[in-house]
Amino acid sequence: MEAFLLQATLYLFAMIIAVPLATRAKLGSVLGYLIAGLMIGPVLGLTGSEMDDLQHFAEFGVVMMLFLIGLELEPRALWAMRDKLVGLGGLQVAITLVAVTAFAMAFGQPLSVALALGMIFSLSSTAIVLQTLNERKLMQTPGGRSTFAVLLTQDIAVIPMLAILPLLAQPGARALAKAEAQAHNPVSAFIATLPGWGVTLLTLAAVALVVLAGHYLVRPMFRFVQSTRLPEMNTATALLIVVGIATLMNMVGLSPALGTFLAGVVLADSEFRHELEASIEPFKGLLMGLFFITVGAGINFAVFFAAPFEITGIVIGVVALKIAVLYGLARLFKMQGRDRSLFTLGLAQAGEFGFVLVSFAVSQRIFPNDLAEKILLVIALSMLITPLLFILQGALASRLREETPKPDEIDEQQPIIIAGIGRFGQVVNQLVTMSGFRTTMLDNDLKMIQLMRTFGYKGYFGDPTRPELLAAAGIMKAQVLVAVLDDKDAVTRLVTYARKLRPDLHIIARARDRVHVYELYKAGANDIVREMYDSSLRVGRYVLENVGLSDYEAAELEKIFFKMDRAMVRDLAEVWKPGVPIEQNHEYIARTKEKNAGLQAAIAQRFAMRGDNAPPPKVDTDRPASVGELDD
Known part of the structure; x- marks a missing residue:
């Protein structure tokens, strides 16, 4: 217990120090998390044997993130993305896979190893890229949507990759790996006894169960839980949905992230969508941060210093190759300017699913341990430089002029x-x-x-x-x-x-x-x-009409406020000073107090004309208006 508390304190302390510093330096929170991991791992050596278990736990943040993304996409929106999913995403995975395989074979790797490397490096980091796109508010741009479509295609592609990797192992190694998997997982042992068509049916049944449960089970379950009126029950229900679906997907050999994404899409039109988002979001943020910290802490600099030029060359080569493929696809699909640079540089790294594939390839006896350690280091380093690529993209975007069509001729x-x-x-x-x-x-x-x-x-x-x-x-x-x-x-x-x-x-x-x-x-x-001014006045009039004033009185007060506020704004414009914060403009503050007092007097006079004792609304004329109050 003491060791757990000590480790938790360590990670949280590193998080709250490194992330604010990185965001203030406009480097993004992701780089802050990675730096925190580097400090407590390779630099200070404060991590221990818990890293592997912690990384598996932190990967659940990616699962939650894709569930939340699915909640933002209705099935119609997903269907509208089919061209990018199949065309742009499919081409990116296929071309990168073939290119990496060819280069690996050219450097002396056998076909099985080269093909496995092609699968691993055809993937990008869903966690880092989507987190950065959301932080920079780029998700809804054309480049952001294209990037998301490719990431989603890559996550889908992990499923056939996991199915193909065992076929690349030698028959003896394949049988040994299969026996080990069955020994550790009874469900895998049962699935292994099924014929090929049985495994396919079981997989389709799991997907169908997720869809049907989203439609017919989650809604009544949420209504039942809502009757308790306890917020923690809503949170427990949301976590149950995500954890349950992830467990089911794991059992049948599918990607948990893909399963929860599908569930999110099914629930996108649910009346409980916003409640699910609010319940899951805090857990997602913490787990994503923990995931990035484990990536930084897991970088093995001993392997790097054993062959620094080789590792650096592989990292540069992988990133450069992916940039070339992505740039070609961006041109092919007619992306322009900033969207092209965002798409090209945003997806140039390897991804967290690469860790899964490397581990699986080792268990299948495809990779020797020394090669696996190098590949894991390459993946981690490419993820580490991703925030720097986004910074480069921002610098390029500020200099790039959008390639727009020529203006129309006005006739x-x-x-x-x-x-x-x-x-x-x-x-x-x-x-x-x-x-x-x-x-x-x-x-x-x-x-x-x-x-x-x-x-x-x-x-x-x-x-x-x-x-x-x-x-x-x-x-x-x-x-x-x-x-x-x-x-x-x-x-x-x-x-x-x-x-x-x-x-x-x-x-x-x-x-x-x-x-x-x-x-x-x-x-x-x-x-x-x-x-927003006229609509705000109308809302204010409706309020007055529903707290005791007649329609005529509310309309008269609205007119008084409109005339006096309009005159006040024109008068204040004379004393407003460009570039000077309003709270430092003493003349502006004094004039505002004076005008507010006049407005209060006019409203009080209008209420006095009603002939009753209804008190006029109180306006604090001694308090200067804040910047927020000046916004409509």
């Missing part, structure tokens, strides 16, 4: 130019055009332009902040410019340029928050609309 000019046709701009355009006026719509989202044309609205592709595109759209003749782009900085640039070009042009701009209002006011916009 007509209208008195109203609408820059931005997202959710905000579409409503503006519909109201204006249905009122009988014609507009020129501009946006740099080609898919949105094409979608709008499908519904009969003509728009033009291009960056609305570019002077030549504005000139072609007729900025010199237009009466109104509506700047409602999703990118707030782009809106500010557009308003600034348009005002300098046309002092007489009426400019209506969409603001993200109150600070953005001040920026647009300085830039010269005539009318500035905070995107």
